Amino acid sequence: MNITLDDIARRAGVSRATASRVINNHPHVNPAVRERVWQAIRETNYQPNLPARSLASRRSQVIGIIIPQPIHTLFADPYFPLLIEGIAHVCNERQFSIMLDLATTTDSDPYRHLGRRGFLEGAIVASAVEDQFLLQWLAQETIPVVSVGRITSLQAIPYVDVNNRYGARMLVEHLLSQGYRRIATITGPMNIVAGRDRFAGYSDALHAAGLPVLPELVVEGNFSEQSGFTAMQTLLRLVPIPDAVFAASDMMALGALKALRAAGLSVPGDIGLAGFDDIPLAAAMTPALTTVRQPIGELGQTAAQLLLDRLATDSLAPVTQRVMLPTELVIRDSCVRQH
Amino acid sequence: MNITLDDIARRAGVSRATASRVINNHPHVNPAVRERVWQAIRETNYQPNLPARSLASRRSQVIGIIIPQPIHTLFADPYFPLLIEGIAHVCNERQFSIMLDLATTTDSDPYRHLGRRGFLEGAIVASAVEDQFLLQWLAQETIPVVSVGRITSLQAIPYVDVNNRYGARMLVEHLLSQGYRRIATITGPMNIVAGRDRFAGYSDALHAAGLPVLPELVVEGNFSEQSGFTAMQTLLRLVPIPDAVFAASDMMALGALKALRAAGLSVPGDIGLAGFDDIPLAAAMTPALTTVRQPIGELGQTAAQLLLDRLATDSLAPVTQRVMLPTELVIRDSCVRQH
DNA sequence: CAAAACCGTGAAAGCGCTTTCAGGGAGCGT
DNA sequence: ACGCTCCCTGAAAGCGCTTTCACGGTTTTG
Incomplete structure (x- = not known):
């Protein structure tokens, strides 16, 4: 025994x-x-014995990471691994464990009442699609939650986010400064704040330059490589084709690059290309991708700190904290105007 | 309340x-x-209430995934994400939750007595470095454990593995059939069975062809891209340089490719290159990488099944099960002998 | 037709811990 | 000396659940 x-x-x-x-x-x-x-x-x-301790004290020293996405998309992009790494770092320091809450595609209501069940003391929700289920869950949940990325429709939830809009704007202004004028964008999902914000930044830059946002130059993607590929194919059917493309994620930029290659076009020779995220692959691509760096690990760390601080001071008052992390323009070789 | x-x-x-x-x-x-x-x-x-249930029934419906590696290396390679995905798939089906047990670098004894604490009903250990801590832990642990990859020194632990040795041999035989004769290898860590096995397969192929295994053509890496880069630099100092390189992981092959590029050499023009794993990136590289496919997701699924089956039939008898999954040679463009 | 098996249910004893409450002893001011 | 506060400790009451045991009733068996 x-x-x-x-x-x-x-x-x-x-x-x-x-x-x-x-x-x-x-x-x-x-x-x-x-x-x-x-x-x-x-x-x-x-x-x-941890369950006994949890039962008696109502604290489990476990937090959940909730990513409301089908499992198979979760790891296709290094974004989430890097985020988890950041969270894990802080949790380890403070003796907390991490529960990975991976939603199945079939489960219509995956994260229901996590708090009530007594296992999770708190949760970090990342890349929140603002769907009905999630919002409903967040509204009913009894444990503290911190969101990575804003959730506009629920202002009360503490979040940590990066300045997507400003970052995108800087990038597109860089494209403009290179002389590109017919700049297309492959956006992220419009039901995610990050997707909308990056598109807003794109619009900001064009407007500031006195250029219109042409609907045919805007194609919605979902951050995945595949969606970047498809979107680029759509853009290539335009006459004339764009002279540069801003993809709202590096993975989509990669997909776009493949579509361009397949069409026999060279980057940046025939068309400029830029991404967003600065995942490790961005530097490794040929040509090396100009992009916007998000401090992904730091994002995770900050979210974990926010949550754990809140759990430590078990004040029941709903603390609404917001943290905004800066982005950084990383200029490489994929959008250099060649005369 | x-x-x-x-x-x-x-x-x-x-x-x-x-x-x-x-x-x-x-x-x-x-x-x-x-x-x-x-x-x-x-x-x-x-x-x-889950803790109450666990306390009373001694079953928590939670299993741990233990990867005895510093966090930052964990996600650099898509291997682990794919593995976790496979495990998660099975766990979700059977209503089990996954606890990610990420070891900190500073914690000398990270996974001590997981079983005793009553949180984890079982555990999957992956990519086990056969170090003292791990072996000691496995020996003392009171919960069922399944290993992904054999652990030679502890025969009693059920495992699921791929045929690394045979897969490596097939690959090197492919290189030989292409006419390569001075074939170098960048091995995995020799304290991991997979590292040793892939090297053994390399030796097998050379021996079968009547060729010697030259010590100067063997450089040890650690599966990471960086180690592949460094190892390739070492190999490039040889006179003459190898005519082909078998890297024991795709990430190391990528690192090697970069070193070759930096040295002004073309692949496969000047030197052949092959990897192991068939991660998604392998097909995306230029040139597309010839490699050996491991069914990584299936590996995870099988491990989870083994473990959960064992938990379901709570027979205390130590079941020793072994599953061996096949590998597949994937021939692409990175090692085609050009005459 | 008696004996045996089985079914459906409730009472009660924990599972291993935290936390409240109360109390004894020591120290201090008056 | 007395009362007060403070420090240290143990008894005991749970936390919310599972599971054993016992028991009456019903069905099957020989």
């Missing part, structure tokens, strides 16, 4: 209550007693 | 025991009563 707290207490000659106090670092324990208990713990290799 | 099983019982006019039986689908409950209980559950949106 396993060693329990009672065994420790007996061995140290104290009551279970005192043993518990020692383990949880409560004050008001005689130093000598404290040491006796620790010794018993070391000698027996005692490990507290 | 939250709804408890007692509330359900009261509402349905039965005892808590009966309500519990209904929830857990036990037999010997009157169908009418069963329906009354379900109705109460639906009406109240009741969700069982």
Whole structure:
């Protein structure tokens, strides 16, 4: 059988209550007693039973990462792994565990009542599609939640986000400064704030330059490589074709690049191309991709900090915190105007 | 306050025991009563408290994925994401949750006594470096564990693996058939079985062809892109340089390719290159990489099935199961002998 | 027709921990 | 000396669930 707290207490000659106090670092324990208990713990290799602890204390030291996307899309893009890495870093430091909540495609209501079940003390939701299920869940949930990326329709949820709009604008202004004028964009999903914001930045830049936003130059994608490929094919049917393309994610830029290659066009020779994210692959592509760097890991770290801080001060008051992280323009070789 | 099983019982006019039986689908409950209980559950949106259930039943419906590697290396390679995806697929089907157990670099003993703590019902360990800590942990652990990849020094642990040795041999034989004779290899870590096996396959092929394994043509890497880059630089100092290189992972092949490019060499024009894994990137590279396909997702699925089957039949007998999945040679453009 | 098997149910005993409450002893001010 | 506060400790009451046991009733068996 396993060693329990009672065994420790007996061995140290104290009551279970005192043993518990020692383990949880409560004050008001005689130093000598404290040491006796620790010794018993070391000698027996005692490990507290987590479910029992959770049940009694209502704290599980576990947070969930919720990504409301089909599993297979989750890892196609290095964005999520990098984000998770950032979160994990902070959680490890603070002795929290991470529960990966991967939604199945078939489950219509995947993250229902996570809080009530008592397993998760808090949750980080990333890349939130603003659908009915998610919003409903967030509204009903009883555990603290932090969102990576704003959720416009629920202002009360603390979030950490990057300045997508400004970043996109800087990028497109860079394209304009290179002399490109017929700039197309492959947007992200318009039901995600990041998708809308990056498109807004694109519009901002064109407007500021006195250029119109032409509907035929705007194609919606979903951040995936495949959608970039398809969107680019659509853009290539235009006459004349665009002289540059801003893809709202690096993976879409990669897909677009493949479509251009397939069509026998060279980048940046025939057409300029730029992305967003600065995933590791962006630097490795030929040509190296000009893009906007998001501090993805930092995004995860900040979200975790926000959440864990909130759990630590178990004030029930709904804290609404917002953190905005900067983006950075990374100029490489994929959109250099050649005269 | 939250709804408890007692509330359900009261509402349905039965005892808590009966309500519990209904929830857990036990037999010997009157169908009418069963329906009354379900109705109460639906009406109240009741969700069982997981820690309480775990405590009472000693089953948590949670398994851990343990990857004994520093976090930052974990996601650099799509191998792990694909593996996790496979595991998640099976777990979702069977209502199990996944706990990602990411070791910190600073924690010397990261996965100690996971079982004792009562949170994890079982664990999948992947890419096991055969170090002291891991072996010690596996030996002491009280929960069922399945390994992805063999662990030679602990025969008792069920595993699922791919035929690394045979796959590597087929690949190198392909290189030989292309006319390459001075074939170098960048191996994986020699403290991982997969690293050793792939090297063994390389040796097998050379021996079968009556060729010696020259020590200067063998450089050890660690599966990462960076290590492939460095190793290739080492190989390029040889006189003459190899006419082909077998990298034991696609990421290392990518690193090697970059080193070759940097040295002004073309692939496959000046030197042949082949990898192992067939990650999505392999097909996307220029030139497209000849490699060996591992069914990574299937690997994860099988591991999860093995583990969950074992948990379901809670026979305490140590079941030792081994599953070997096939590899497949994928011939693309990176090692075509041009005359 | 008695004995045996089975079914459906509730009472009650935990699972291993946290936390409240109360109390004894020590220290301090008056 | 007395009352007060503060420190340390143990007893005991749960946390919300599963599971064993016992029991009456019904059905099957020999």
